[in-house]
Amino acid sequence: MAVPLLDLRAQFDAIRDEVIPSLLAVVERQQFIMGDEVGRLEQAVAALCHARHGIACASGTDALWLSLKVLDLRPGDEVVTSPFTFFATAGAIWNAGGTPVFVDIDPATFNLDPEPVEAALTSRTRAIVPVHLxxxxxxxxxxxxxxxxxxxxxxxxxxxxIGARRRVGGAWRMAGELGTTGAFSFFPSKNLGAWGDGGMIVTQDAARAERLRKLRTHGGAKQYHHEEVGTNSRLDTLQAAVLLAKLPHLAAWSEGRRRRAARYDEALAGVDGVRAPMVDPENEPIYHQYTVRAQRRDALKAHLAKLGIGCAVYYPTPLHLQPCFHDLGYRQGQFPQAECAAREVLSLPVYPELSDPLQDQVVDAVRSFYA
Ligand SMILES: Cc1ncc(COP(=O)(O)O)c(C=O)c1O
Structure with missing residues (x-):
């Protein structure tokens, strides 16, 4: 049997009777823009993240871009981030008027390594964008x-x-809680996925939240009155209704993903050629992806594909080597850890509805490749 990388259909089958009535309620009211569900979702996501304010917007990309736009970057201002991430991270920095400054990653976690971050700080640095990869x-x-x-x-x-946490000074702190702002994506394949695009910013700062709310509706709190130039980046009421129906399941889904991950960790431990992902002991991850390092990665990927097993490379080209950033002057070999990760990583199916027999099929397929 084929094993998909993600099975959104299985998730839908389990929650159909909760989501469809919520959607119908919106349709009956015909309140498609800024309906009550949007405010309720903002409160619920902010509460989950231990944040005072939630500002829904049209995508994760916009959540990042708006967060950076309120920093009022000037030409030449620098923002330090990881080259091993989805393009939107650096694209948002660029579109907010900043210069992305890439530094190498920690090979254990694939996340930003504070030491090179510190070494990259200059008088022009305005912000750091850590990615919880x-x-x-x-x-x-x-x-x-x-x-x-x-x-x-x-x-x-x-x-x-969303929902990941880290122990800081003995207390659990949520993703999004500690930063100036935290940016979330509700892209359908995310752990909390909409039925289209969506995003959310969380922050503890009331003034920042108010400005972000204005910016997502063309820079004005009142209709036809614009204090600054913003954009249209609202979250549809229908998407908010889907997300509100899904949100009560998120903790169990994350737990299901952790169980799947633990099962892979054990099963793959004896397989020469793959290395299970490392978790910082201070972290409780949500396994948006279960990403191994694999020898002969591309051949393994082809082998799995032939057996009908979904897998993917996130991400094959680090951002400092993307053609659009050519003029920033980075070169191949500059960030060996990010470049090595791009050559070695492979994400395996880890969705909570994955059954033991299907997961065993994935493990057997990986084993047969290295046998
Ligand atoms: C790390 C990271 N940043 C930003 C984004 C952008 O989110 P969206 O696709 O909702 O615009 C994504 C989504 O793929 C992501 O994975």
Whole structure:
């Protein structure tokens, strides 16, 4: 039997009777823009993240871009981030008027390594954008200490990490809780996925939240009155209704993903050729992806594809080598850890509805490749 990388159909089958009536309620009211569900979702996601404010918007990309736009970057201002992430992280920095400054990653977690971050800080640095890649938080405590010491904003790219947490000073702190703002994506394949695009910003800062709310509706709190130039980046009421219906399941889904991950860890431990993902002992990840390092990765990927097993490479080209950033002057070999990760990573199916027999099929397929 084929094993997909993600089975959204199985999730839908389990929650159909909860989502469809919520959607119908919106349709009956015909309140498609900024309906009550949007405000309720903002409150619920903010509460989940231990944040005071939630600002829904049209995508994770916009959540990052708006977060960076309120920093009022000037030409030449620098924002330090990871080259091993989805393009939106650096694209948002660029579109907000900043210059992305890439630094190498920690090979254990694939996340930003505070040491090269510190070495990259200059008088032009304005912010750090840690990415909680694959659903595991970056070392926020250490990055925040750096940021505080240098007067920098920290914009968390939490697109893949809703519900992930990290122990800081003995207490659990949520993805999005500690940064200046945290940006989430509700892209359908995310752990909390809409039925289209969607995103959310969370923050503890009331003034920042108010400005972000204005910016997502063309820069004005009142209709036809514009204090600054913003954009249209609202979350549809229908998407908010889908997300509100899904949200009560998120903790169990994350737990299901952790169970799947633990099962892979055990099953793959004896397989020469693959290395299970490493979890920082201070972290509780949500396994947006279960990503192994694999010898002869591309051949393994082809082998799995032939057996009908879904897998994917997130991400094959680090951002410092993307053609659009050519003029920033980076070169091949500059970030060996990010470049090595791009050659070795492979994400395997880890969705909560994956059954033991289907997961065993994935493990057997990986084993047969290295046998
Ligand atoms: C790390 C990261 N940042 C940003 C984004 C952008 O989110 P969206 O696709 O909702 O615009 C994504 C989504 O793929 C992501 O994985």
């Amino acid at each position: 694959y659903g595991q938080m970056a070392p926020m405590d250490r990055l925040l200490a750096l940021a505080e010491g240098h007067g920098l904003a920290v914009i968390e790219d939490a697109a893949q990490a």
